[in-house]
Amino acid sequence: MKKKPPYRVLVIDDSAFIRQFLKEIINQTDELEVIATASDPLIAIEILKKTPVDVITLDVEMPNMDGLDFLRYLMKFRPLPVVMISSWTQDNSDIAVQALSLGAVDIVAKPTLGIRSGMEERKEEIIKKISMAAQAKVNRFPLPVEPVGASLLPPVHQGPTITTDKIIVIGASTGGTVALTEICRELHPNVPGILIVQHLPAMFTPSFSTSLNQIARIQVKEAADGDRITPGLALVVPGGNNLTVRKNGAKYIVKTGPRLPxxxxxxxxxxxLHSVAKVAGVNAMGIILTGMGDDGAAGLKEMREKGAYTIAQDEKSSVIYGMPKKAWENEAASKQVPLSKIAQEIHRWAGIKN
Known part of the structure; x- marks a missing residue:
C-alpha cells in the first residue's frame, strides 16, 4: 500500500529560533513536513506563488505586514488552514479571537518566559493542532462586518427578569468560533436562553464572548456562577472551567466549577449536556458543531433519550467533521443541518417566526 505523502507546512515567524524549532519538531513526524519558512508575510506570499502548501503556522507581530493582515489576504485570495502561534496574553487575547474570526483554524500560545523550555513543553500540542488543521476545510472568509442597521436593532435583554422553561445548548471545538458567530448573528432577540460550550483556553473566552455580543441581537456574556438562563441571553462557559445546570423552582441556574480530572x-x-438532560428533558435543544474528537456525543445522546431535540452540523459545512460525525453515528443527533440553516432550526423549535 502506497504511503500517503506528508502534509506540506509553511512556517511564518520573524524569530529565527522559532522557525528552526518548529521545523525540527514538525519534520520529526511522519505526517508533516516543513517545505519552507519565511521571516515575514511578504516573503511567504512569494513562496505561495510557486510552492504547494497544505497548512501554515503564523505569528502575529512581524515586519512589513502583520499576521492578521496576511490572514485577511490569504483567506480572500488563497484560503489555507492556518494555526496561529504567537505570544498571547490577557491584554491581546482579542487579537487571537479576531484571527479565529478571520479563518484561522486554531491557536497556540508561545511562552512569555523561558521560550526554549516553554516551546518544548508545547511540542505535542503544536504537532496535534497542525496535523488537525491540515485536514480542515477552509473556505473564503468575508471580512467581519457589523449587522446592517445595528443601532436600530431591538434592545437586548439586560437582566434575568424573565424565566423560561426552554434551554438551548451548543457545543463546538475547532472551527466553532466562526460557526457560532454566524449563528448568533441570525438569532432573534427573544430566543430561549442559550449555553455555549466552546473549547477555548481561559484567556480567550472573555474576548470571544465580547465579540459575539457585538454582532448579535441577543446579549452574550461569559457565564458566572449563579447566572440565570433567560430568553435573549447566551452564556459562554469560561475556558478551563465546567458548567452544570441546576433547577431552582421554575428557574434554571448555572454552576461553574473547576476542571474535570x-x-x-x-x-x-x-x-x-448531561446536566441539561437531567433538569430540562423535553424542554431542551442540543446542538453539536464542527470540531475534532467526540466531546458532546454521549451527552447529546442522553438529551435525546430524555426527549430533547438534538441536531448536528452537517459534514459539508463543518471545518472538522469529527464531533458532529460522532454525534450522528451514535444516534445522538436526530438530524444533520447545514451551518447556514441552524439559526432557522433553532427558531423553528422555539416557535419563533422572523
Whole structure:
C-alpha cells in the first residue's frame, strides 16, 4: 500500500529560533513536513506563488505586514488552514479571537518566559493542532462586518427578569468560533436562553464572548456562577472551567466549577449536556458543531433519550467533521443541518417566526 505523502507546512515567524524549532519538531513526524519558512508575510506570499502548501503556522507581530493582515489576504485570495502561534496574553487575547474570526483554524500560545523550555513543553500540542488543521476545510472568509442597521436593532435583554422553561445548548471545538458567530448573528432577540460550550483556553473566552455580543441581537456574556438562563441571553462557559445546570423552582441556574480530572476537554461539552438532560428533558435543544474528537456525543445522546431535540452540523459545512460525525453515528443527533440553516432550526423549535 502506497504511503500517503506528508502534509506540506509553511512556517511564518520573524524569530529565527522559532522557525528552526518548529521545523525540527514538525519534520520529526511522519505526517508533516516543513517545505519552507519565511521571516515575514511578504516573503511567504512569494513562496505561495510557486510552492504547494497544505497548512501554515503564523505569528502575529512581524515586519512589513502583520499576521492578521496576511490572514485577511490569504483567506480572500488563497484560503489555507492556518494555526496561529504567537505570544498571547490577557491584554491581546482579542487579537487571537479576531484571527479565529478571520479563518484561522486554531491557536497556540508561545511562552512569555523561558521560550526554549516553554516551546518544548508545547511540542505535542503544536504537532496535534497542525496535523488537525491540515485536514480542515477552509473556505473564503468575508471580512467581519457589523449587522446592517445595528443601532436600530431591538434592545437586548439586560437582566434575568424573565424565566423560561426552554434551554438551548451548543457545543463546538475547532472551527466553532466562526460557526457560532454566524449563528448568533441570525438569532432573534427573544430566543430561549442559550449555553455555549466552546473549547477555548481561559484567556480567550472573555474576548470571544465580547465579540459575539457585538454582532448579535441577543446579549452574550461569559457565564458566572449563579447566572440565570433567560430568553435573549447566551452564556459562554469560561475556558478551563465546567458548567452544570441546576433547577431552582421554575428557574434554571448555572454552576461553574473547576476542571474535570477525568476529562481531556475543559470545558467539557458532555458534562454540560448531561446536566441539561437531567433538569430540562423535553424542554431542551442540543446542538453539536464542527470540531475534532467526540466531546458532546454521549451527552447529546442522553438529551435525546430524555426527549430533547438534538441536531448536528452537517459534514459539508463543518471545518472538522469529527464531533458532529460522532454525534450522528451514535444516534445522538436526530438530524444533520447545514451551518447556514441552524439559526432557522433553532427558531423553528422555539416557535419563533422572523
Amino acid at each position: 477525568h476529562s481531556i476537554y475543559n470545558p467539557s461539552i458532555n458534562h454540560t
